[in-house]
Amino acid sequence: xxxxxxxxxxxxxxxxxxxxxxxxxxxxxxTTVPSTLLWDRLVADVEANAPWQRLRxxxxxxxxxxxxxxxxxxxxxxxxxxxxxxxxDLVLVVxxxxxxxxxxxxxxxxxxxxxxxxxxxxxxxxxGRVSVVATGRTARVVANATTDLGRVRQAIAxxxxxxxxxxxxxxxxxxxxxxxxxxxxxxxxxxxxxxPSPPTARVDTPVRVLQVGRDRKNQAIAAxxxxxxxxxxxxxxxxxxxxxxxxxxERRIELYGDDRLLEARDVFLDPQxxxxxxxxxxxRNVAVVEVRLVASDDSAGAPDRLAIDDRAWAVVPPDQLRxxxxxxxxxxxxxxxxSYLPNTExxxxxPDAYGPGTKPELFDLVIFESFVPTTLPPTAILAIAPPRxxxxxxxxxxxxxxxxxxxxxxxxxxxxxxxxxxxIAQAERLVLPNWARTVIPGPGGAPLLYIGDRAGQxxxxxxxxxxxSDLPLQVAFPILLANLAGExxxxxxxxxxxxxxxxxxxxxxxxxxxxxxVTRPDGSTVELAPGTPGAAAVTFTQTDLVGVYSAxxxxxPATPDPSASATPSAAPSASAAPTAPPxxxxxxxxxxxxxxxxxxxxxxxxxxxxxxxxGRAPTPxxxxxxxxxxxxxxxxxxxxxxxxxxxxxxxxxLVLLCVEWxxxxxxxxxxxxxxxxxxxxxxxxxxx
Amino acid sequence: xxxxxxxxPARPAFLPSEVDPTVFDEAFLRQLERLLLxxxxxxxxxxxxxxxxxxxxxSVEFADYxxxxxxxxxxxxxxxxxxxxxxxxxxxxVEEEDVTVTFLIxxxxxxxxxxxxKLQFAKRAAAALGYIGxxxxxxxVVAALAGRTARRQSALRGSGRVFRLLSNLSAIAVxxxxxxxxxxxxxxxxxxxxxxxxxxxxxxxxxxxDHVIRDLAGTGSELIVLHxxxxxxxxxxxxxxxxxxxxETGDGVDVTVDLATLxxxxxxxxxxxxxxxxxxRKRRASYVDLPTDLPLAELVFAELxxxxxLG
Numbered sequence: 001x002x003x004x005x006x007x008x009x010x011x012x013x014x015x016x017x018x019x020x021x022x023x024x025x026x027x028x029x030x031t032t033v034p035s036t037l038l039w040d041r042l043v044a045d046v047e048a049n050a051p052w053q054r055l056r057x058x059x060x061x062x063x064x065x066x067x068x069x070x071x072x073x074x075x076x077x078x079x080x081x082x083x084x085x086x087x088x089d090l091v092l093v094v095x096x097x098x099x100x101x102x103x104x105x106x107x108x109x110x111x112x113x114x115x116x117x118x119x120x121x122x123x124x125x126x127x128g129r130v131s132v133v134a135t136g137r138t139a140r141v142v143a144n145a146t147t148d149l150g151r152v153r154q155a156i157a158x159x160x161x162x163x164x165x166x167x168x169x170x171x172x173x174x175x176x177x178x179x180x181x182x183x184x185x186x187x188x189x190x191x192x193x194x195x196p197s198p199p200t201a202r203v204d205t206p207v208r209v210l211q212v213g214r215d216r217k218n219q220a221i222a223a224x225x226x227x228x229x230x231x232x233x234x235x236x237x238x239x240x241x242x243x244x245x246x247x248x249x250e251r252r253i254e255l256y257g258d259d260r261l262l263e264a265r266d267v268f269l270d271p272q273x274x275x276x277x278x279x280x281x282x283x284r285n286v287a288v289v290e291v292r293l294v295a296s297d298d299s300a301g302a303p304d305r306l307a308i309d310d311r312a313w314a315v316v317p318p319d320q321l322r323x324x325x326x327x328x329x330x331x332x333x334x335x336x337x338x339s340y341l342p343n344t345e346x347x348x349x350x351p352d353a354y355g356p357g358t359k360p361e362l363f364d365l366v367i368f369e370s371f372v373p374t375t376l377p378p379t380a381i382l383a384i385a386p387p388r389x390x391x392x393x394x395x396x397x398x399x400x401x402x403x404x405x406x407x408x409x410x411x412x413x414x415x416x417x418x419x420x421x422x423x424i425a426q427a428e429r430l431v432l433p434n435w436a437r438t439v440i441p442g443p444g445g446a447p448l449l450y451i452g453d454r455a456g457q458x459x460x461x462x463x464x465x466x467x468x469s470d471l472p473l474q475v476a477f478p479i480l481l482a483n484l485a486g487e488x489x490x491x492x493x494x495x496x497x498x499x500x501x502x503x504x505x506x507x508x509x510x511x512x513x514x515x516x517x518v519t520r521p522d523g524s525t526v527e528l529a530p531g532t533p534g535a536a537a538v539t540f541t542q543t544d545l546v547g548v549y550s551a552x553x554x555x556x557p558a559t560p561d562p563s564a565s566a567t568p569s570a571a572p573s574a575s576a577a578p579t580a581p582p583x584x585x586x587x588x589x590x591x592x593x594x595x596x597x598x599x600x601x602x603x604x605x606x607x608x609x610x611x612x613x614x615g616r617a618p619t620p621x622x623x624x625x626x627x628x629x630x631x632x633x634x635x636x637x638x639x640x641x642x643x644x645x646x647x648x649x650x651x652x653x654l655v656l657l658c659v660e661w662x663x664x665x666x667x668x669x670x671x672x673x674x675x676x677x678x679x680x681x682x683x684x685x686x687x688x
Numbered sequence: 689x690x691x692x693x694x695x696x697p698a699r700p701a702f703l704p705s706e707v708d709p710t711v712f713d714e715a716f717l718r719q720l721e722r723l724l725l726x727x728x729x730x731x732x733x734x735x736x737x738x739x740x741x742x743x744x745x746x747s748v749e750f751a752d753y754x755x756x757x758x759x760x761x762x763x764x765x766x767x768x769x770x771x772x773x774x775x776x777x778x779x780x781x782v783e784e785e786d787v788t789v790t791f792l793i794x795x796x797x798x799x800x801x802x803x804x805x806k807l808q809f810a811k812r813a814a815a816a817l818g819y820i821g822x823x824x825x826x827x828x829v830v831a832a833l834a835g836r837t838a839r840r841q842s843a844l845r846g847s848g849r850v851f852r853l854l855s856n857l858s859a860i861a862v863x864x865x866x867x868x869x870x871x872x873x874x875x876x877x878x879x880x881x882x883x884x885x886x887x888x889x890x891x892x893x894x895x896x897x898d899h900v901i902r903d904l905a906g907t908g909s910e911l912i913v914l915h916x917x918x919x920x921x922x923x924x925x926x927x928x929x930x931x932x933x934x935x936e937t938g939d940g941v942d943v944t945v946d947l948a949t950l951x952x953x954x955x956x957x958x959x960x961x962x963x964x965x966x967x968x969r970k971r972r973a974s975y976v977d978l979p980t981d982l983p984l985a986e987l988v989f990a991e992l993x994x995x996x997x998l999g
Contacts, residue, residue: 030931031933
């Protein structure tokens with residue numbers, strides 16, 4: 001039997017040492033007794049006068065000799081050799097994407113993949129090097145070309161399931177670069193292969209896949225949005241649930257507002273289909289909504305194997321005071337309708353007085369009535385009956401008594417708006433720009449109302465003055481205006497976009513704050529400071545957990561800056577924050593991180609061959625017992641694999657140790673047994 | 689700062705200074721007066737005492753008749769028998785004589801061992817039994833077996849000599865050197881005058897202890913053996929690799945004390961004691977084994993009565 005460290009057999013020199021210990025006469029503690037009369041015969045066999053005593057038969061001696069023998073052999077690391085099934089330089093890619101958290105195998109796919117990977121490492125030739133790459137949103141090397149299998153096991157154990165979408169192509173490219181350093185290399189991928197499409201990366205190294213997972217039973221929350229009604233009075237929650245299984249499923253959607261259950265609704269999900277649910281009348285004071293997809297009472301037989309996509313969060317945009325500037329001669333109908341919009345302040349200026357001094361950029365919406373300035377302000381614009389061609393639209397003429405075309409039933413701006421009895425006396429003939437969509441079509445393709453994003457600014461154009469129609473006399477007018485304003489003001493009307501796990505987020509730093517403290521969903525906090533003093537935003541990247549993140553501004557302890565007062569000049573500037581800047585500068589900035597990735601929620605194991613086809617075809621010199629794998633021309637020159645026999649030897653040593661202890665302590669054990677028997681016996685007598 | 693000081697037990701006012709005050713208190717002495725040493729057979733004593741004698745004499749207990757002979761005391765004639773039979777008979781009565789109770793106390797070095805130590809226990813037992821003898825008008829002799837001799841004290845008689853008895857017992861101390869128990873016992877046997885009761889109080893930790901019993905039983909006196917052993921000897925608590933040193937001889941033996949060794953020791957101890965009991969039974973002697981942690985009251989009022997030593 002070969003040994004990995006034969007020098008350790010020198011430990012057998014302890015055998016004569018143990019024997020010598022038994023040959024040496026014990027140093028005995030003198031104890032005075034009244035008489036040795038009764039002891040004489042009992043000790044006749046241990047009498048010895050020399051410092052060395054006769055070696056007697058002793059069970060303890062035998063056990064200790066066996067223990068020394070076992071420990072010496074254990075230290076020498078005996079092993080058995082067999083042909084290696086893996087290349088000498090192995091790059092192990094472990095998929096840690098969200099789908100690897102599926103529990104169709106116990107305890108989950110990632111743990112099963114780790115076990116499979118460790119099992120596969122037994123095929124590594126002696127002295128083989130292993131690199132470990134964990135792939136989540138990005139690939140990272142957790143162990144690099146090490147021959148220490150202990151470190152490799154530690155590195156594999158450190159890999160945890162992420163909430164991110166996996167990029168196997170990136171990981172394969174990285175693994176290919178690592179494998180390119182050796183001629184006898186192989187890439188081993190432990191994954192569920194649940195990919196929407198095979199990666200495009202190709203590597204010049206044989207690729208083998210250890211596939212885990214066998215089920216596709218999963219239902220997921222595919223989308224969650226909170227919409228404030230255009231009137232800004234009520235809020236609605238929009239939930240989209242997808243059933244990715246081939247069997248129908250019944251699930252219950254639970255809606256929580258600030259951790260309080262607001263509503264539960266059962267939904268029936270067809271196979272491979274989505275169901276959209278809108279829950280209205282969410283209370284105004286709710287800041288965060290959470291949706292949980294749980295089993296309904298009748299869904300005992302339809303398991304959901306992936307838990308991470310069964311919860312989703314959304315941050316409700318806070319109410320915000322918006323400023324609207326009306327530039328025009330003054331239309332009482334228009335002014336009255338605008339003044340009834342909630343959370344708005346209406347300002348008015350005549351066209352002659354409009355100019356740079358008006359500071360239109362401080363307003364959230366500027367309405368030009370029969371007037372278009374030369375330079376458009378960098379904010380949302382509603383142009384009413386523009387008299388001339390301008391960036392907001394091309395005016396080609398005038399329409400007399402234009403009729404209203406067919407209205408789109410799903411147009412949100414026309415929600416609750418009835419224009420069937422509306423008559424328009426005169427309107428401008430406009431050409432629909434390519435950045436806009438028609439809301440109210442007119443005759444001959446000329447739109448009467450269109451809206452769109454013009455150079456990043458929400459812009460809408462109404463072709464007619466309200467007072468030149470009977471619209472102001474109808475109920476539809478204030479509703480249309482409220483819907484239009486809500487759409488143009490953005491923020492409150494737009495959904496609070498969820499951030500994908502692992503994506504960086506740009507967080508605005510309020511004026512006067514030196515940084516942010518971000519509290520993650522697990523309660524951990526991250527302090528963020530801008531790279532340059534006075535920067536308006538800072539990037540946060542630790543969004544690997546799904547849930548709600550809260551960023552609290554950090555204020556310096558100095559006296560408050562008088563310039564940072566709540567004047568329009570201090571109004572928040574536009575930012576790429578997921579929510580609109582809060583009204584209170586010290587209010588926390590919240591944003592939600594949700595998976596919302598149907599591809600990742602589709603946990604059906606994919607094609608192994610498609611992934612293995614990305615690598616170079618293995619040479620036919622594969623060793624037996626490994627399923628025909630093997631790589632490179634040097635496969636036949638590989639070192640054999642070793643099976644170290646430390647397990648059974650360690651077990652034997654432990655058994656010997658226990659027996660030796662029991663023999664040494666047999667008096668104490670016997671005394672305990674006698675005491676126990678003496679206690680039990682009277683009780684048994686009482687019972688009888 | 690107040691430093692506490694150990695105080696000796698209060699000495700009763702009636703105790704002489706040479707008496708160890710820890711031996712008895714007054715209430716205990718009163719209880720002893722009610723007890724009497726039981727003898728298995730009538731004894732031949734000297735002076736008139738409180739025990740039945742083989743002789744006929746002047747007591748109230750009728751024993752027998754014999755024919756009248758000239759010179760007999762006419763007061764002893766049974767006139768009722770004469771009236772029926774017209775023959776003269778003299779009534780004989782049981783004579784009551786005293787008896788000599790000799791306490792042989794082993795004062796060898798091994799008797800100093802144990803907690804409480806065996807010599808202390810032996811002295812208290814001898815004092816208790818001796819007081820009983822004094823109270824029943826017996827003669828009480830105390831002898832200490834030490835070295836190769838028996839140091840015999842003068843005989844005491846009458847309950848008024850109890851303090852003298854206690855003084856004699858208090859004077860007994862452990863011998864310095866080794867003790868030849870057989871030689872000392874033979875020396876004591878040679879000092880016995882007439883037949884009486886011999887009470888040997890010893891741990892019998894001597895190779896010739898059986899000869900001691902045999903010789904003392906052969907003196908004609910009634911032998912009572914009180915075999916005292918300490919709890920540490922009855923159930924040793926030490927364990928491990930030890931060198932046991934004999935307190936008397938200084939000889940040592942190496943022993944590895946484990947449960948098996950202790951079990952063997954206890955078996956041997958039991959057989960050893962059984963041997964003494966069997967020997968005593970054969971020699972018509974009484975054998976009582978006593979642990980030294982036995983309370984003295986229990987020894988006197990329960991254990992010795994149960995063994996028919998006291999009545």
